[in-house]
Amino acid sequence: MNTPNKDQLSKFAAELDNLRNTVIDQLGEKDARYIIRLIAIQRSLDLCGRIAIAIAFLAFSGTLAWLIAALGILLLSSSKILDNMEIGHNVMHGQYDWMNHPTINSRVFDWDNAGHNESWKRYHNHEHHTYTNVLGKDRDFGYGLLRLSNDLPWKPKNLWQFFTFINLSALFEWGVAYHELAGERVFFGKKKEDSNLPISDQQLKKDFFGKAGKQLFKDYVFFPLICWPVALQILICNVIANVIRNIWTGTIIFCGHFTEGAHTFSEDSIKNETRGDWYYRQILGSSNISGGKFFHIMSGHLSCQIEHHLFPDVPSSYYRQLSPKIAELCSTYDIPYNTGRFSKQYFEVVKRILYYSLPEKWQPAYG
Amino acid sequence: MNLSSLNEKLPLFKGLNDTYIYPIMEALPTSFRIGMKQTIVTDVRSEGGGITTLRLHLKNASILRHLKAGQHIELGLESKGKRICRTFSISSSAQQSKEFGYIEVSFKVNANGALTPLLNEQTVGSKAVHVNKPNGNFTLPLHPAKEKSVFIAAGSGITPILAMLEEAAFYNLISQCLLLYYVKDGEHYPFKERLSALHAKGLSFKVMPTKQTGHFALEHLTHDNPTSTKRCNFFLCGPGNLIETASQALLDQGADRSQIFHEHFGLPITAQHKPIPAEDNAMSAHTVFLTRSNSSFNSPANTSLLISAENEGLTPNFGCRIGACHQCICRKNSGRVLNLKTGKVSDNGPEDIQLCISQAIEDLSLDI
Numbered sequence: 001m002n003t004p005n006k007d008q009l010s011k012f013a014a015e016l017d018n019l020r021n022t023v024i025d026q027l028g029e030k031d032a033r034y035i036i037r038l039i040a041i042q043r044s045l046d047l048c049g050r051i052a053i054a055i056a057f058l059a060f061s062g063t064l065a066w067l068i069a070a071l072g073i074l075l076l077s078s079s080k081i082l083d084n085m086e087i088g089h090n091v092m093h094g095q096y097d098w099m100n101h102p103t104i105n106s107r108v109f110d111w112d113n114a115g116h117n118e119s120w121k122r123y124h125n126h127e128h129h130t131y132t133n134v135l136g137k138d139r140d141f142g143y144g145l146l147r148l149s150n151d152l153p154w155k156p157k158n159l160w161q162f163f164t165f166i167n168l169s170a171l172f173e174w175g176v177a178y179h180e181l182a183g184e185r186v187f188f189g190k191k192k193e194d195s196n197l198p199i200s201d202q203q204l205k206k207d208f209f210g211k212a213g214k215q216l217f218k219d220y221v222f223f224p225l226i227c228w229p230v231a232l233q234i235l236i237c238n239v240i241a242n243v244i245r246n247i248w249t250g251t252i253i254f255c256g257h258f259t260e261g262a263h264t265f266s267e268d269s270i271k272n273e274t275r276g277d278w279y280y281r282q283i284l285g286s287s288n289i290s291g292g293k294f295f296h297i298m299s300g301h302l303s304c305q306i307e308h309h310l311f312p313d314v315p316s317s318y319y320r321q322l323s324p325k326i327a328e329l330c331s332t333y334d335i336p337y338n339t340g341r342f343s344k345q346y347f348e349v350v351k352r353i354l355y356y357s358l359p360e361k362w363q364p365a366y367g
Numbered sequence: 368m369n370l371s372s373l374n375e376k377l378p379l380f381k382g383l384n385d386t387y388i389y390p391i392m393e394a395l396p397t398s399f400r401i402g403m404k405q406t407i408v409t410d411v412r413s414e415g416g417g418i419t420t421l422r423l424h425l426k427n428a429s430i431l432r433h434l435k436a437g438q439h440i441e442l443g444l445e446s447k448g449k450r451i452c453r454t455f456s457i458s459s460s461a462q463q464s465k466e467f468g469y470i471e472v473s474f475k476v477n478a479n480g481a482l483t484p485l486l487n488e489q490t491v492g493s494k495a496v497h498v499n500k501p502n503g504n505f506t507l508p509l510h511p512a513k514e515k516s517v518f519i520a521a522g523s524g525i526t527p528i529l530a531m532l533e534e535a536a537f538y539n540l541i542s543q544c545l546l547l548y549y550v551k552d553g554e555h556y557p558f559k560e561r562l563s564a565l566h567a568k569g570l571s572f573k574v575m576p577t578k579q580t581g582h583f584a585l586e587h588l589t590h591d592n593p594t595s596t597k598r599c600n601f602f603l604c605g606p607g608n609l610i611e612t613a614s615q616a617l618l619d620q621g622a623d624r625s626q627i628f629h630e631h632f633g634l635p636i637t638a639q640h641k642p643i644p645a646e647d648n649a650m651s652a653h654t655v656f657l658t659r660s661n662s663s664f665n666s667p668a669n670t671s672l673l674i675s676a677e678n679e680g681l682t683p684n685f686g687c688r689i690g691a692c693h694q695c696i697c698r699k700n701s702g703r704v705l706n707l708k709t710g711k712v713s714d715n716g717p718e719d720i721q722l723c724i725s726q727a728i729e730d731l732s733l734d735i
């Protein structure tokens with residue numbers, strides 16, 4: 001791969017800016033109705049799912065009850081997936097702030113997820129999106145649990161990191177909530193040298209426990225209790241719905257940054273970075289998953305991770321139509337554009353996790 | 368018991384509405400919009416002098432229960448998927464509004480504005496205009512212990528005063544009212560008929576064509592009002608300089624601050640908005656009013672709002688400082704800002720802005 005020179009990158013950046021402006025100029029009624037309708041669909045799914053689960057056990061018994069409950073779980077987990085991915089993630093990125101809507105905006109929107117919205121905005125929107133895959137800067141790279149590059153020192157715990165990965169997938173929202181909070185630092189007092197957080201540790205803890213408590217109360221206390229005689233069954237169903245959501249979201253997100261071709265960067269390499277360099281790094285550090293419209297919506301268009309990283313505040317519904325244009329632009333400038341089927345990308349992630357669980361000297365040749 | 372009072376009393380009910388009912392209702396093809404009340408436009412008419420009056424019937428008039436003459440109301444309209452909100456003075460009398468369940472707002476159409484050009488005759492019958500609760504402290508004191516009420520209005524600053532005068536007429540206090548009304552043209556001025564009707568009921572009222580009389584001067588008042596300043600309440604509404612000169616003159620005459628009530632009528636109604644080039648305005652300093660803390664600070668040229676606030680010793684919430692993390696986002700009530708990231712100039716109405724990438728290009732009001 002040839003690295004494009006400064007001149008080429010600045011032309012490349014200008015073309016991308018141009019693409020972005022074309023989209024921004026056409027935002028309107030259609031986009032506002034899209035997100036409003038999607039939220040209504042998601043809320044209806046949530047409501048129907050919860051009602052179906054309750055009715056299943058209150059009015060039926062045996063296998064039939066569990067069959068109806070399974071349908072309810074499917075609705076509830078789809079609702080949670082839509083809420084976290086296509087709605088929450090994108091609204092909290094400020095993609096719909098132009099609507100001047102009182103609830104659909106990055107200032108007040110909150111999601112059905114253990115992560116506190118303010119903490120998430122701080123770490124995800126800023127750290128992860130600005131310093132994507134920069135080792136030591138982007139804590140989303142391996143979430144402090146997985147070793148995905150030889151640039152990170154090997155520790156014995158990396159030997160079983162495949163199982164850590166499985167656990168992280170099932171508990172993804174908690175892993176992210178805890179990690180976004182700089183958990184290690186807040187709870188165990190490890191300090192990062194150049195930390196200049198505009199928020200106190202007390203506030204971070206308060207936010208974390210406040211939101212965590214709210215989530216646990218809602219799904220595991222409130223909804224089970226209002227259907228008292230079948231509280232345990234409802235609790236079980238809610239756990240399953242949350243785990244399904246976690247596995248789905250975790251998997252999509254891992255495929256976005258930890259595939260075989262996803263590059264990592266050193267802190268030194270991003271000094272004096274130009275807009276073109278930044279765009280270039282975002283493309284190298286991200287990977288797409290190909291699929292149909294439904295798949296893209298259910299993945300919050302994080303299946304168009306490259307487009308999302310180039311334009312995090314452009315409404316995600318435009319990523320699909322931007323994707324072929326950007327792929328073409330990349331081929332013109334000889335920049336690798338990493339995309340593939342879900343199975344291919346997921347297999348690469350698993351392979352990468354297994355490969356780097358070994359220290360460098362024990363690793364076989366990659367491939 | 369109606370929906371809004373249930374909402375206030377039962378948090379669970381409110382949670383249910385906010386989470387499920389309202390978002391679903393908004394997506395249906397109705398005129399329901401989250402955070403605003405539904406209306407239907409029943410009349411649009413010209414008042415002369417370039418002023419238009421819009422009559423809005425409320426679907427649920429309960430928000431008018433506490434309406435007081437002189438208050439203002441926020442109107443919202445969607446244009447290209449974006450909500451445009453502006454505050455207007457209510458010109459209908461409070462009694463009429465409560466009895467018939469409608470309000471009237473009057474405004475000068477601003478050809479360069481985002482909202483007023485959309486409120487024309489074609490709006491009649493439309494359900495596109497939404498409103499918020501009426502608001503404002505520029506109202507008649509509950510117990511008019513003073514002998515006389517003196518109203519001084521300039522231009523479209525007459526609108527809240529008109530509502531107050533009608534309130535006074537309703538309580539048979541109109542003969543104790545004096546109005547000085549500064550207008551451009553002494554023959555054709557807004558609300559001529561309604562003012563004549565009030566005059567017939569006993570209002571002392573004087574039209575002051577500024578071409579002949581000039582702007583406010585104390586003689587204008589003393590000439591027609593032999594009552595001692597100490598025995599009057601004063602109600603001022605118009606541009607900032609009218610309020611400043613008149614208040615100062617009255618204070619010099621021995622009036623107490625508690626006797627003077629005023630409403631700045633700057634944006635959005637009277638402002639003569641020419642689209643000023645953002646570059647020119649970015650070169651000068653502007654004042655930023657903070658409504659919640661009731662303070663203000665100076666925002667110098669070419670400096671983001673976040674930095675200028677911090678330079679003044681304020682500590683707004685912030686994060687990345689480059690417009691990425693959306694943590695310093697706050698509500699702007701009015702005034703235009705330049706987005707330093709996109710180079711675009713905002714609307715002058717209420718909307719969310721990121722302090723770290725916004726620069727004042729005119730005086731602003733922020734909800735912090």
